[in-house]
Amino acid sequence: MLNERSLAVHQDCSDCPIRHRAVCARCETDELQRLEEIKYYRRYEAGSHVIWSGDRMDFVGSVVSGIATLTQTMEDGRTQMVGLLLPSDFVGRPGRDTAAYDVVATTDIVMCCFRKKPFEDMMVRTPHIAQRLLEMTLDELDAAREWMLVLGRKTAREKIASLLSIIARRDATLNMRGTEGQIVFDLPLTREAMADYLGLTLETVSRQISALRKDGVIELEGKRHVTIPDMGRLMEEAGDDADGGLLI
Amino acid sequence: MLNERSLAVHQDCSDCPIRHRAVCARCETDELQRLEEIKYYRRYEAGSHVIWSGDRMDFVGSVVSGIATLTQTMEDGRTQMVGLLLPSDFVGRPGRDTAAYDVVATTDIVMCCFRKKPFEDMMVRTPHIAQRLLEMTLDELDAAREWMLVLGRKTAREKIASLLSIIARRDATLNMRGTEGQIVFDLPLTREAMADYLGLTLETVSRQISALRKDGVIELEGKRHVTIPDMGRLMEEAGDDADGGLLI
DNA sequence: CCTCGCTGTTGATCTGCGTCAATGTTTTCC
DNA sequence: GGAAAACATTGACGCAGATCAACAGCGAGG
Numbered sequence: 001m002l003n004e005r006s007l008a009v010h011q012d013c014s015d016c017p018i019r020h021r022a023v024c025a026r027c028e029t030d031e032l033q034r035l036e037e038i039k040y041y042r043r044y045e046a047g048s049h050v051i052w053s054g055d056r057m058d059f060v061g062s063v064v065s066g067i068a069t070l071t072q073t074m075e076d077g078r079t080q081m082v083g084l085l086l087p088s089d090f091v092g093r094p095g096r097d098t099a100a101y102d103v104v105a106t107t108d109i110v111m112c113c114f115r116k117k118p119f120e121d122m123m124v125r126t127p128h129i130a131q132r133l134l135e136m137t138l139d140e141l142d143a144a145r146e147w148m149l150v151l152g153r154k155t156a157r158e159k160i161a162s163l164l165s166i167i168a169r170r171d172a173t174l175n176m177r178g179t180e181g182q183i184v185f186d187l188p189l190t191r192e193a194m195a196d197y198l199g200l201t202l203e204t205v206s207r208q209i210s211a212l213r214k215d216g217v218i219e220l221e222g223k224r225h226v227t228i229p230d231m232g233r234l235m236e237e238a239g240d241d242a243d244g245g246l247l248i
Numbered sequence: 249m250l251n252e253r254s255l256a257v258h259q260d261c262s263d264c265p266i267r268h269r270a271v272c273a274r275c276e277t278d279e280l281q282r283l284e285e286i287k288y289y290r291r292y293e294a295g296s297h298v299i300w301s302g303d304r305m306d307f308v309g310s311v312v313s314g315i316a317t318l319t320q321t322m323e324d325g326r327t328q329m330v331g332l333l334l335p336s337d338f339v340g341r342p343g344r345d346t347a348a349y350d351v352v353a354t355t356d357i358v359m360c361c362f363r364k365k366p367f368e369d370m371m372v373r374t375p376h377i378a379q380r381l382l383e384m385t386l387d388e389l390d391a392a393r394e395w396m397l398v399l400g401r402k403t404a405r406e407k408i409a410s411l412l413s414i415i416a417r418r419d420a421t422l423n424m425r426g427t428e429g430q431i432v433f434d435l436p437l438t439r440e441a442m443a444d445y446l447g448l449t450l451e452t453v454s455r456q457i458s459a460l461r462k463d464g465v466i467e468l469e470g471k472r473h474v475t476i477p478d479m480g481r482l483m484e485e486a487g488d489d490a491d492g493g494l495l496i
Numbered sequence: 497c498c499t500c501g502c503t504g505t506t507g508a509t510c511t512g513c514g515t516c517a518a519t520g521t522t523t524t525c526c
Numbered sequence: 527g528g529a530a531a532a533c534a535t536t537g538a539c540g541c542a543g544a545t546c547a548a549c550a551g552c553g554a555g556g
């Protein structure tokens with residue numbers, strides 16, 4: 001997951017969000033060089049599977065551009081999104097070789113990949129990489145736990161407000177804007193994808209978005225273009241205290 | 249979180265579940281020795297707070313005996329448990345110094361602690377520690393994501409069955425028993441704590457447990473002593489395919 | 497022994513969200 | 527331009543689980 005903290009590190013590595021430049025800033029140059037040598041890029045179309053749950057994973061990598069989702073599905077088709085992958089987010093798990101989740105491209109995406117074996121070898125030789133990955137994984141764990149509160153205890157309206165507030169802040173951070181004044185962004189998800197993230201149905205998502213619009217918490221132009229006139233108000237609606245907030 | 253995999257590693261270090269012996273099996277003896285030197289133990293009574301969310305954390309460590317919970321609370325009092333800490337589970341976060349969650353002792357517990365600074369120093373000098381922590385954190389992340397599916401998409405009955413199935417398997421693993429034949433264990437949680445874990449009310453928890461008992465999925469002696477006559481049946485009720493299953 | 501507090505159970509009722517269904521809007525593709 | 531498909535909105539209705547309430551069991555402490 002992306003958050004303000006990891007993003008700050010990401011700034012100096014805009015072309016390849018694995019953030020290995022940041023990771024290796026303290027390493028010897030030849031380690032950095034070796035990392036450069038084993039990397040390659042992959043492109044996926046909107047709607048296509050990047051990874052199927054249960055499949056063998058022979059690479060790790062990160063999103064360069066576009067948006068992907070991490071989802072779990074039960075046998076009867078019930079689906080829960082467990083992560084939203086934005087540019088710079090890491091995918092894959094050193095030390096495990098089957099994927100636990102489906103990764104689906106929501107938009108066209110570009111991934112920066114490393115074959116798993118060489119990457120793992122590099123991890124052993126370059127301690128900072130393991131430390132950096134640990135830091136990133138702990139951030140993701142925090143985000144997942146924050147989301148457990150959303151899923152377990154919030155109302156539909158609060159869930160929608162939480163999601164909007166996360167996307168708004170993320171978007172503001174990505175584009176180097178603050179969260180002062182009004183915030184404008186495009187929703188990167190369909191109503192159904194939002195429902196899968198929030199543990200709701202798409203109808204409920206639609207209804208609650210309409211309600212928030214009617215109440216002036218958000219403004220909508222078309223289906224996806226959102227304006228948040230007052231971020232504080234939105235966060236109140238989300239049930240968050242105004243400054244703490246979600247890390248996702 | 250504990251799972252079969254981390255527990256296997258834990259076997260050779262029963263007195264101090266930080267698992268540093270396992271962590272350091274490949275390290276020089278003097279690193280292991282140094283880790284021994286900075287460790288100390290703490291004892292907490294049932295019901296007491298080990299850590300308050302937002303407080304400064306000056307140590308990391310792990311549970312030696314007893315059970316603790318990791319919870320988040322909203323301003324209006326709604327509570328969500330985001331983790332269950334059993335013997336050998338790790339607490340704390342190298343690289344961050346305020347706690348994000350409340351840690352509460354459910355039973356009397358003993359923790360094995362390391363002051364954070366020396367532990368972090370050791371991490372820098374001993375790459376295997378960071379790698380081992382990364383592995384453990386990734387396991388926890390998987391568990392958190394599995395739990396997101398439970399919270400977001402399962403019915404009350406399935407939630408209860410999921411929780412029982414996790415506790416049953418955990419208990420079986422801790423006591424070195426298999427999950428063949430019938431499984432017997434004591435619930436380590438009150439109905440309220442179970443509700444907080446599952447995103448339900450305690451009344452619903454109580455009702456669903458009664459229903460599962462009436463249907464022969466579980467047997468109850470008193471309030472806490474549970475017998476699972478058929479683990480496969482329970483996992484069906486949980487909505488899991490019979491072998492995959494939760495990692496928590 | 498009795499009382500108090502804590503935990504758990506069960507019933508009655510209410511309500512938020514899911515389900516089913518109809519319809520509108522936008523995009524795609526011939 | 528028109529048809530079809532994908533995405534979104536809105537309404538009517540039902541139900542799973544929340545809420546409110548009463549009560550039972552049990553250990554602790556006077």
